[in-house]
Amino acid sequence: MELALCRLPLEKPVLLGSVRIESxxxxxxxxxxxxxxxxxxxxxxxxxxxxxxxxxxxxxxxxRDPLMRQAFNLEFEASHIPARAGYVRALSLIDVALWDIAxxxxxxxxxxxxxxxxxxxxxxxxxxxxxxxxxxAEIEDEIERHCGNDETLLKxxxxxxxxxxxxxxxxxxxxxxxxxxxxxxxxxxxWRSISEALETCRRIDDCNLAFxxxxxxxxxxxxxxxxxxxxxxxxxxxxxxxDPYGFLDLVQNVDVLxxxxxxxxxxxxxxxxxxxxxxxxxxxxxxxxxxxxxxxxCAQNAVMAVEYIPEHTGTDPIRxxxxxxxxxxxxxxxxxxxxxxxxxxQWTAVREHAESACAFE
Numbered sequence: 001m002e003l004a005l006c007r008l009p010l011e012k013p014v015l016l017g018s019v020r021i022e023s024x025x026x027x028x029x030x031x032x033x034x035x036x037x038x039x040x041x042x043x044x045x046x047x048x049x050x051x052x053x054x055x056x057x058x059x060x061x062x063x064r065d066p067l068m069r070q071a072f073n074l075e076f077e078a079s080h081i082p083a084r085a086g087y088v089r090a091l092s093l094i095d096v097a098l099w100d101i102a103x104x105x106x107x108x109x110x111x112x113x114x115x116x117x118x119x120x121x122x123x124x125x126x127x128x129x130x131x132x133x134x135x136x137a138e139i140e141d142e143i144e145r146h147c148g149n150d151e152t153l154l155k156x157x158x159x160x161x162x163x164x165x166x167x168x169x170x171x172x173x174x175x176x177x178x179x180x181x182x183x184x185x186x187x188x189x190x191w192r193s194i195s196e197a198l199e200t201c202r203r204i205d206d207c208n209l210a211f212x213x214x215x216x217x218x219x220x221x222x223x224x225x226x227x228x229x230x231x232x233x234x235x236x237x238x239x240x241x242x243d244p245y246g247f248l249d250l251v252q253n254v255d256v257l258x259x260x261x262x263x264x265x266x267x268x269x270x271x272x273x274x275x276x277x278x279x280x281x282x283x284x285x286x287x288x289x290x291x292x293x294x295x296x297x298c299a300q301n302a303v304m305a306v307e308y309i310p311e312h313t314g315t316d317p318i319r320x321x322x323x324x325x326x327x328x329x330x331x332x333x334x335x336x337x338x339x340x341x342x343x344x345x346q347w348t349a350v351r352e353h354a355e356s357a358c359a360f361e
Contacts, residue, residue: 001058001361002030002347004354005051006321011314015130015159019188024316027051028350029058031097033066039101040345041093042289042321043262051356053090059360061094067105069098070268088242088265095266096292100341110292110341114271114299120332121297124285124305126186128156129315136172143173143181146310150331152181153210153305160190160200167203174207184210184236189217197227204233211236211256218250225253238273239263239287247273251280256304260287261296267341270296278302288316290333291342294326298335306333321349 006026014021025045032038043050057076064072073091080087103110111117125146128139143154156173158166173183185204191197197215204212211234216223218240228235234255241247241264251257257277261270274284274296283304286293290308297303309316319325323344327334336342351357 001032001061002359003051003054003058003357004028004350005045005356006350006353007355008317008320008353010317013130014315021315024318026318026321027054027093028321028345028347028354029054029093029097030345030347030350031061031066031094031101033101033105035105037066037101037104039066039097039099039104039341040343040347041096041100041262041292041341042318042343042345043089043093048089049086050089050093053087054093055358057087057090057094062360066098066101069095069102069266072098073266085242089263092262092264092266092269095268096261096341096343099267100343103341104339107339109335109337109339110267110295111298111335114267114296116299117301118298119335120329121294121303121335122153122305123151123290123328123331123333124153124155124184124307125151125310126155126157126288126307127310127313129313131157131169136169140173140176143177143183147177147181149328151328152331153184154181155184155186155210155213155307157186157188158190158200160187160196163199163203166200170204170207170209174204174209178208182210183207184213186213187215189214191215192217192220194223194226194230197223198230201227201231201233205231207233209233213237213256213258218246221246221250221253224250228253228255236285241273244269244272244276247276251277251282255282257282257284258287259284260289261292262289263287267296271300274300274302289343291322291324291326291344294333294335295342297333308333321345321353 213236236256238258
């Protein structure tokens with residue numbers, strides 16, 4: 001097993017709500033079996049102890065059967081109940097790498113291993129980063145570019161506290177692209193009370209938005225449900241939920257469930273969350289990492305689209321670490337038939353960019 005932390009600087013800082021991001025920190029994992037099969041995974045560090053947590057867990061996998069994923073997951077969960085929140089993301093990366101090995105050992109792509117339903121899924125680009133520092137016309141041009149590629153579901157960000165600016169911005173975009181694009185709005189946990197959220201949400205509730213995402217912290221699912229009851233606009237939450245118990249509470253209080261196999265327990269945890277959403281009549285939207293989540297989406301009908309950050313934004317330089325990226329045709333991601341889970345890390349590039357690294361044998 002090899003583990004690396006890669007910090008890649010951004011072309012220019014990104015503002016996500018009140019958070020300023022000047023680099024993307026990726027934790028990369030490579031697992032090699034005694035048969036020579038390689039499994040890869042990658043996730044955002046996002047200010048967590050993800051690298052250190054994987055570093056602690058990894059030695060315990062040496063000598064074990066990589067196809068017995070669930071046995072390891074349950075064993076580790078039982079022995080680390082008090083520290084579970086800190087290690088779910090680490091277990092997620094390990095689980096994804098082991099699923100990559102399982103699919104390669106079977107000689108089939110992950111979406112086929114998971115059941116196989118379709119081979120393409122609508123792509124949803126995230127655009128308009130740091131809009132407070134950019135003219136609306138510039139962001140309109142960016143959206144127009146994607147509409148020209150038949151990508152008609154797009155997400156933009158707002159900075160929650162500035163009610164007047166948020167309203168002008170979203171209403172201008174909604175008016176400009178009415179009938180041409182369906183816009184979603186990411187708020188980055190900007191509010192802590194219903195009254196705060198409604199100040200902005202009611203002013204844009206007639207804009208025919210696809211959804212408003214993360215109005216509150218994920219554990220504030222009761223507030224999400226209360227807000228949802230007061231709006232016409234769908235509400236989306238979920239990418240930071242840690243376990244099925246959290247999804248069970250949340251799914252009853254949102255319209256669109258966000259899932260992230262790299263942060264909420266791995267591939268099967270994501271599949272279970274999607275099944276739960278489908279049983280409640282909810283749609284699902286995975287959180288970025290399209291090369292992995294595309295495979296899950298191609299095995300689950302409840303997934304409405306696969307989110308990604310376009311390369312031209314300069315805000316997610318992950319392609320520097322990958323050997324390939326999924327193709328978009330007619331506005332839809334095309335899944336690869338190559339065996340594995342889609343996370344084809346170029347390990348020589350990972351080593352070149354590694355700020356910290358370690359290996360276990």
